[in-house]
Amino acid sequence: MSERGVTTITLKQINKEKVYQYIYRTKQTSKLQIVQDLKMGLSTVSQNLNVLEEEGLIQRDGYFESTGGRKAQVIQIVSDVRISIGIGILKKMFHIVAIDLYGKVIAKDTIDLDYSDTEEYYEKVANKIDEFIEEYKYQKERILGVSIATQGIISPDGSGVMYGTIMNNVKMRMSDFSSKLPYPCRLVHDSKAAAYLELWNHSELDSAVVFLLNRNLGGAIITNRKVHEGSFMHSGVIEHICINSDGPLCYCGNRGCLETYCSANSLSEIAGMSIKEFFEKLRENKEENIKQIWKEYLKHLAFAMRNLNLVVDGPIIISGYLAPYFMENDLNYLLKQINLSLPFDFPKENLIVGTNGQYTPAIGAALFYVKKFIDGIAPTI
Template identity: 35%
Template sequence: MNIFDIKQKNRDKIYFYIRKKKMATKQDIAYDLQLSLPTVTQNLEYLVEQGMIGAECKVANKAGGRNPVAYSYISDAKVAIGLDITRHHIKSIIVDLDGNVIKYIYKRQNYRRDDEYLKLLGEAVEEIIESVKLNRSKILGVSIAVPGLVNHEEGYVIQGRVIDNDGMSCEEFSKYISYPTRLIHDSYASGFSEIWMSTEIHNAFYFSLCDSVGGCVLLNDNVYLGDGLYSGEVGHLNLIPDGGQCYCGQKGCLDVYCNAEVLSSHTDCDLNLFFSKLEQGDEEMQKVWDQYLEHLAMAVTDIRMLFGCTVILGGYVGAHMKAYMPLLCEKVDARGPFGESSKSFLIPCENEIESVATGAALFFVDEFLNDISKEVL
């Protein structure tokens, strides 16, 4: 490495050291990273100037004398915005560099493929920024999560029959958004939020149970996109030969039997009401739920056989699953060919609220943290 590369590497090491410790003195940094005090001092001054760390705190000097300054990590030095677009709503969220939610706004809005709807997306971004008086220089970008198969490299929807966004590009969705943008498959966003927040899980299959069924293959803490853009599309596995009609044109797809509307259709499209009635012992809801779990168990068994890894139940239904895991595990165990306990690999999602919007925003955060020298320093 040349001198410039060494300087940037040292700066990165110092920043991530403070991020991990949350607070540290220059003496601690120099000792633990084996850097000279002048090198540490120079880089700390730069990081403070950039607003990436703070230097207001002081810690007691146990040996006596002047108290040394402790430099603190600023989690909202940079932020990212995520949009979750579905048939009936627009959800927007702001997250900081630790993935903490700064602000969330839900808006009931039917999707339309027209310019007026695109203006609404721009207004949603502006509304959430203004709601917290956000310093715009902190914004890394806006990620837009949509249902449909997305070519992430070229930034457009290659198949979007769920909400009629087929062929739409990132440029179209971001027409009225004045920040860097990216387009993301909604299931990939949800799955990424789970793996990003976890310190223990590095490989998993995220099973997204929303108004449509999707999935996400997570490999070494990253989303595996595959070669044909169909990675994780379990919603179109043939669950019941010649079964119910799927929106894709085929019959018997998993989506027909495990999407969230299979449940909410019994309670006037209110999924929370379905689970409320289920908890109250409603016999009709119990029958619907038992049949749903049978189909879900079939799907989980197939996914486990395919990937042999942790299976995370997410999406709208996954957010309600914790109380019902013993029953589902019982059904999965009855189908398992090798006698293993599904409790060892089947878990409900941790991110129960707005995982799509959060995960979308985290793509910008992750990119920033992985390439911090290029982006800021």
């Protein structure tokens, strides 16, 4: 192929990518708006729209209100033309979600299944994923990939878990899943996946600390709009910050880790009841011991938030299983505790609460394949 031919093909791909991503960003637009904003010729835009429509990537749906002339046709992407699957693995269950190209959850489920490092377990997970996809009638060619979030630190090359005390899953490998599924697969630390979701949801976010308040505590550090990994993938492991050297024994073998005070499991253990029951009693506002347990929990959480804010000057994000239980008065109390000993005020708008609860890691994991698709739309799909 001639150099000129390669250049022509490349230019077509670039233009196609520009048009698609413009439609993706604006959500709804018109042909004339694309021409004006991208400064492309009308024929070039028309050709690219035809190609994208033939590939099923965009659709023309309805008309904008008239501004005096002919009504402009509404152009938008087909958001579910491709779907990403996210998995969040825990000791006793795993969460599964399907998201569209805007990261919207279009299906979700929780599967009760005890983790074990056995072929039988991985076969069951793969079968449940297949059943989930079949239940919602998603054709295989629409699936971008399966991204699996798990408790445990993932190796730099993503091939497996290299530290997994909570689940005893240090032998978990990406190949345990990819060998049983006909889709691209990847492994990711659940806390890092939660941070990816927050970056997706908050385009203005530059630096932040994420508190993943799951059954076991997790955390992540965001700097320069990236999840900080660290030299050995240990960055953001806030659950093992020691806040009391004489405190309860942590699963890591040390005493007084934040995990032993601020995980959902620790809250449930101290209260002697399930999380659901605890918050039902708390909101009834009748039992003083329940209110005191919650205040102590928030004080410990505020202590960690206060210190981490001195290291990472940015928003603090409350995410995960416990996030939906936080009410306005809880946030006000937490903010007051954070500011008790800070040399400068931590503003309320910098205390952010996530909205996806226990499905957060699964959704965050699934976003990887969505972003990969959107970024690489120009080549043949």
